[in-house]
Structure formats: structure tokens, C-alpha cells
Amino acid sequence: MAGKLKNCPVCGKLFAADPGTRMCRDCFVKEQETELEVTNYVRDHPKSKIPEIVENTHGTEKMIKRMIAEGRFQQVGVNLTYSCEKCGAPIMSGKFCRDCMAELQREVKGAQEKMTLKAEKEEEARKGHGMRAKELHTKKK
Ligand SMILES: [Zn+2]
Numbered sequence: 001m002a003g004k005l006k007n008c009p010v011c012g013k014l015f016a017a018d019p020g021t022r023m024c025r026d027c028f029v030k031e032q033e034t035e036l037e038v039t040n041y042v043r044d045h046p047k048s049k050i051p052e053i054v055e056n057t058h059g060t061e062k063m064i065k066r067m068i069a070e071g072r073f074q075q076v077g078v079n080l081t082y083s084c085e086k087c088g089a090p091i092m093s094g095k096f097c098r099d100c101m102a103e104l105q106r107e108v109k110g111a112q113e114k115m116t117l118k119a120e121k122e123e124e125a126r127k128g129h130g131m132r133a134k135e136l137h138t139k140k141k
């Protein structure tokens with residue numbers, strides 16, 4: 001069975017969206033060509049940075065970052081990186097380096113714990129202490 005008809009996110013044309021296809025055939029071919037262009041450029045200019053590549057090829061920053069994350073430039077022997085949005089360290093995927101990611105996760109976790117604690121306290125206040133004791137009792141199995 002053929003895939004569902006969907007609008008191509010690039011050109012808006014209707015196309016059969018088989019699993020794994022993100023865009024219509026035409027745009028896919030065009031993207032492949034652009035990726036090849038970007039790969040060739042990076043291979044010829046291994047020291048180039050993303051803005052330079054965007055300027056000199058048809059590639060977009062988003063596309064290049066995806067290609068970095070997929071290890072596409074390592075395949076041609078170039079370790080292309082871009083900067084962590086927080087500290088500027090060279091990274092190859094995501095928005096932040098491993099250190100900043102760990103720090104962010106700690107922050108998020110801390111915030112979540114605070115929220116849970118607050119919610120529990122509010123729940124307790126709402127129910128009153130007598131109810132709470134009863135509930136604890138019934139929960140025990
Ligand atoms: Zn298209």
C-alpha cells in the first residue's frame with residue numbers, strides 16, 4: 001500500500017509520504033544534491049565554519065548541523081564542529097556541550113523536584129491532616 005498523501009514541508013506539493021520520507025521526491029533529490037555540495041565544500045575547506053559553508057553553498061545551518069550530528073563530514077575525514085550555545089565549546093550534536101547539558105539537566109531536575117514538593121505540600125494543605133493519615137493507611141498494602 002502506498003503511503004499517505006502529505007504536503008511537502010519544503011515546496012508544499014502533495015506527495016506520497018512513505019515511512020522515512022520527509023519531503024517530496026523532487027525536494028529530496030534537491031536536498032541530496034545540496035548535501036553533496038556541502039560535503040564537497042567541507043572536504044575542500046576542512047577548516048571552514050558553518051556561516052562560511054552557508055554562504056558558499058546552498059546548505060542551511062540547520063542542514064549542516066544535522067549532517068554534523070549524523071557524522072557525514074567524518075566520512076570525508078573532516079571533524080567539523082560548532083559552538084556550544086552556552087560556553088562556546090566545540091560540539092557535534094545538540095545545542096550544548098556535554099558539561100552544559102549535565103548542568104542543564106541538574107537545573108531541570110532541581111526545578112522539577114521543587115515543583116513536586118510544592119504540589120505535595122499544596123495537596124496536603126487541601127486535604128487536611130486527618131484525611132492524609134487515612135489515605136496513607138489505605139495506600140499501604
Ligand atoms: Zn517538495
Ligand SMILES: [Zn+2]
Pocket residue numbers: 084085086087088089096097098099100101
Ligand atoms: Zn558548553
